[in-house]
Amino acid sequence: MFVSSNSNHGITGTYNVPNARFQIEGTLSMSFYRGFPDQKINITASPFNWLEATLFYTNIENIDYAGSLFRQSYKDKGFNIKYKIFNETDIFPSIALGLNDFAGTGFFSSEYIVASKRLGDIDLSAGMGWGEFSGGYGEIPNPLATIDQSFENRDQPFGTGGFPRYKNFFSGKNSAFFASLEYKFSKNIIFFFEIDPTRRDSKIDYKKSEQKYNFGLRRKFKNFNLNIGFERESVNFNLSFRNNINKSEKQKFKSLDIHENKYLGLQRQLEANQIGLVSIMEEQNEFFLQIKHNSYEDPKFATEIAIVTLNKFFPSSRKKAIHINHDQLDMSMMSQKIPPYRSYNLDSIDYEQEKVPLYQDFVVKDYFPIINNYTYLAPRFFVASRERFIFSGLFLENDTEIVWKENLVTSINLKQSLVDEFDGLFIKPPTTYPNQVRSDIKDYLNNIGDGPIIGRLQTDFFKNFGNNYYLLSLGINEEMFSSFGGEYLYSRPGSRFTFGFEAYRAYKRDDRMLFNSNGYVANQLRAKSYLFINNRRIILESSYGTYLAGDRGFTFNLDRRFKNGAKVGIFFSVTDVTTEQYGEGSFDKGIRFRIPVRSFFSGESSLQNYIWRPLTKDPAALLSRKNNLWEFLEKFRL
Secondary structure, eight states, rough: OOOOOOOSSSBBSSSSEEEEEEEOOOOOEEEEEESSSSEEEEEEEETTTTTTEEEEEEEEEEEEEETTSSOOOOEEEEEEEEEEEEEEOSSSEEEEEEETTTSHHHHHHOEEEEEEEEEEEEEEEEEEETTTOOOOOOEEEEEGTTTTTGGGGGOOOOOTOOOGGGGGGOSSSEEEEEEEEESSSSSSEEEEEEEEEOOTTTSSOOOOOOOOOEEEEEESSEEEEEEEEEETTTTEEEEEEEEEOOOOOOOOOOOOOOOOHHHHOOOOOOOOTTTEEEEEEESSSEEEEEOOOOSSHHHHHHHHHHHHHHHOGGGGGGSSEEEEEEEEEEEEEEEEEEOOOOOOOOOOOOBBOOOOOOOOOOEOOOSSEEEEEEEEEEEEEEEEEEOOSSSEEEEEEEEEEEEETTTEEEEEEEEEEEOOOOEEEOOSSSSSSOSSSSHHHHHHHHHSSSOEEEEEEEEEEEEEEEEEEEEEEEEESSSEEEEEEEEOOOOOOOSSSSEEEEEEEEEEEOOOOOOOOOEEEEEEEEEEEEESSSSEEEEEEEEEEEEEEOEEEEEEEEEOOOSSEEEEEEEEEEEOHOOOOOOSSSSSEEEEEEEEEEEEETTEEEEEEEESSSSOOOOOOOOOSSOOOHHHHHHHOO
16 A cells, blocks of 8 residues: 655645545644745645645745735745545546645645556556646646637736635646656655646746756655655655544443342443433333433444443343433433334434433432543644744643533633743734734733633533523633623434524633733624534534624534544635735635544543634634534534
8 A cells, every 4th residue: 555645735645746645534634844945834634535625834935024024934824625536446547636725825826637546566646737837847838728718817916815716727828747656665665756847937936947857755654754855956855744533442331240239230330331320210111211421422332332231231121112312411412212122223213302201210319519620731833923934832731620510510721831932922913903802812822921821711501491402601711702691502303404593792801811801892693503414424514693803794614523523624704804904815714623632641532622724813703612512412413
């Protein structure tokens, strides 16, 4: 098997040449390219085997950042995407189509179509490029101009960027052929050679060279690849890290040797498998089992364990219908009816309305409060600032969760900087329209090393009545905002559609990040909907309403959720702030993902959310809250 790697543009390829290979579904990768005059950090997500999306940050050393009071190199951000058209067969190659920097300022704007074919230890790729991929040995007049002369026109001005220039796609007077060859020397070492289509007369002043090919070696290590070779007669390197987040730890059923009361035995064995027993009742032809759990991202595992455990302590349940009600935070999330025979498929079990009898044979009494606590090391980065390409820090953080009662929870996050370089951030934002709510993040980072800060001190109350779900929240949500308010969702088990609204009164914290406010107050009022598209676990989330800065508009999220709870997705927001007021980028967009992270101290795994966006702007800003209703409901709906 070939060792695929990230190109300098983030998507899978060699140096500058893309191929029709893709990362494994569920893979997240980060790659670092060091060349001259440009250096890049790329974050690439593969929600499917046929799609790669890259968010990149670049530093261009020989171009000055316009409008800056201090001389500095130009920083740019943008998106790349690659889509598979055909899978490779014994006869035909794999074919892919891609767009580079398709919604940015245009430094790397290019389109291409490429085919790849594997022949033993050799992987061959060839294709045609447009835009910044229209140079190289194979430069020809744009063949699409024979279809329509408008394909000869390609806009050159940068503008503010942010919107895809559809008229530019596959346009320009010229296009060019490109090709690459990869040869596998051994399991972990690949030689690669490419005919580079990058234009030498582009907006970036690349080193003038007669050489239009690059070559080098790729060495694979456990979780990363290193490419080193000659590019434009210079030695450059590309380092990429990959991790497949679509990995589920095998659920092992823990069977205890229990000879005591069957009710207590059922309770103890469920608890050994991280499931809480709420109540149980047996009738002539039915069993009613009410359980609670939050450790299983796929509730079918909890259902299977509950059935096996019930069969062990109540053998008569094998011949009866079993009603299982799944609870979380005192909310009924899903109810299932298991038929009185074993030849069923849990994927085809019907949902039913909550069916818990008015009386039970055995009810578990919990004792509160319950306190959970763990401490961990957390790195932090601030990328592509105008002062420098990247700033970093290392923090010691503590998370405490106090469960006062089943549906009343306080979440606390405290953090202390061990080492950071955020004092080097000093250039103020060029615009703060319509109100400054996020663009002054540097002021908060400047103070983050002065002592312990409160990252969160939030109390949430949960409740449901049938298919109506409620969340009330109060406290410090994040480093920059506190709030009080609530959320409502109507969500019916088995339905592909969920809708509701949220209403929060938000108070901006001062930059010391303790208990004081700086006086700014905003309302976040939004209607929300979630659409489950198909059995690929695709979720389209949309919302409309007011943002923290006072602007109004739509936000769309497209996520792929995996069975282990990990997610990758993209988002964008369009508000009533004009392009001229918003400035570079024109609207908010980025990549978001949720990945399993194991605590350094406790060894426990949890799901952590991350968002990477090209710009920190004030429009389209939303509260960052620890809990929202959909994150609890989605695993019971997909």
